[in-house]
Amino acid sequence: TKDWNGIDQVVLRSPHGASARVSLYGGQVTSWRNDHGEELLFTSSKAIFKAPKAMRGGIPICFPQFGNGGSTELHGFARNKIWMIEDSPPPLHLNDSHGKSFVDLLLKPSDDDMKCWPHSFEFRLRVSLAADGVLNMISRIRNVNGKPFSFSFAYHTYFSVSDISEVRIEGLETLDYLDNLCQKERFTEQGNAITFESEVDRVYVSAPNAIAILDHEKKRTFVIRKEGLPDIVVWNPWEKKSRAMGDLGDEEYKQMVCVDGAAIVRPITLKPGEEWTGRMQLKVVPSSFCSDH
Numbered sequence: 001t002k003d004w005n006g007i008d009q010v011v012l013r014s015p016h017g018a019s020a021r022v023s024l025y026g027g028q029v030t031s032w033r034n035d036h037g038e039e040l041l042f043t044s045s046k047a048i049f050k051a052p053k054a055m056r057g058g059i060p061i062c063f064p065q066f067g068n069g070g071s072t073e074l075h076g077f078a079r080n081k082i083w084m085i086e087d088s089p090p091p092l093h094l095n096d097s098h099g100k101s102f103v104d105l106l107l108k109p110s111d112d113d114m115k116c117w118p119h120s121f122e123f124r125l126r127v128s129l130a131a132d133g134v135l136n137m138i139s140r141i142r143n144v145n146g147k148p149f150s151f152s153f154a155y156h157t158y159f160s161v162s163d164i165s166e167v168r169i170e171g172l173e174t175l176d177y178l179d180n181l182c183q184k185e186r187f188t189e190q191g192n193a194i195t196f197e198s199e200v201d202r203v204y205v206s207a208p209n210a211i212a213i214l215d216h217e218k219k220r221t222f223v224i225r226k227e228g229l230p231d232i233v234v235w236n237p238w239e240k241k242s243r244a245m246g247d248l249g250d251e252e253y254k255q256m257v258c259v260d261g262a263a264i265v266r267p268i269t270l271k272p273g274e275e276w277t278g279r280m281q282l283k284v285v286p287s288s289f290c291s292d293h
């Protein structure tokens with residue numbers, strides 16, 4: 001199917017009614033719905049589905065850099081490129097296709113990309129939807145260069161929530177984080193679940209491989225599992241920043257939270273011929289009685 005700007009999107013469907021949409025622009029997942037057709041990812045009502053920026057929502061991919069300060073644009077160029085569908089990618093040494101609906105995408109650097117980041121790579125992305133509606137993303141990045149290179153990476157995931165003030169994130173307690181609002185100064189999180197009452201923009205260092213986002217009002221919990229991705233980014237722009245962003249409604253920060261599986265604090269280095277794999281799995285479950293109280 002085509003998206004608003006005529007760019008191809010691939011729709012994945014589970015036998016029970018769940019679905020996911022992946023745009024070839026950025027390899028970005030733009031929708032993930034449960035068996036009842038409810039959208040689980042946030043998309044701004046002011047999102048722009050057009051180059052040169054990723055649309056505000058879904059799961060843009062940050063590569064080869066997260067944030068600014070590197071040699072490429074903010075969050076890297078991968079989210080602003082047209083990816084190709086690859087019919088027969090090299091085998092995944094993980095049993096990921098059985099009983100699933102999936103698509104394989106490929107990104108290789110253009111001449112322009114090579115000007116700001118002079119490294120040859122092949123970036124393979126598999127997005128799959130399991131019969132139970134679980135969304136799986138597997139990124140494989142290979143160095144096809146003659147010399148080593150380093151990169152950072154994030155699945156910049158915009159979750160849809162009913163009210164940010166009622167949201168709690170569990171799994172990051174007592175971890176160290178770098179605060180992007182304080183020149184990346186390092187702090188230590190206290191023992192409680194994370195809640196939101198102002199702008200948050202942090203990179204939690206060496207986070208556990210499972211994190212939960214509890215949406216009290218919707219009585220549901222997102223479970224994020226990750227492999228090869230040591231860090232977790234938590235971002236909510238809150239009121240002032242939302243007003244300054246042209247592609248986000250003034251009040252929409254209440255309906256979103258970004259929680260990204262990422263590799264940022266220690267960039268990944270690949271020698272010639274080496275490949276890195278970073279995997280994220282998203283699942284939504286009803287909140288249990290215990291976590292509700």
Ligand code: BG6
Binds near residue numbers: 180233
């Ligand atoms: C977050 C960053 O992850 O992404 C923020 O930490 C940034 O600083 C935000 O503003 C959104 O970035 P962009 O380029 O999608 O507007």
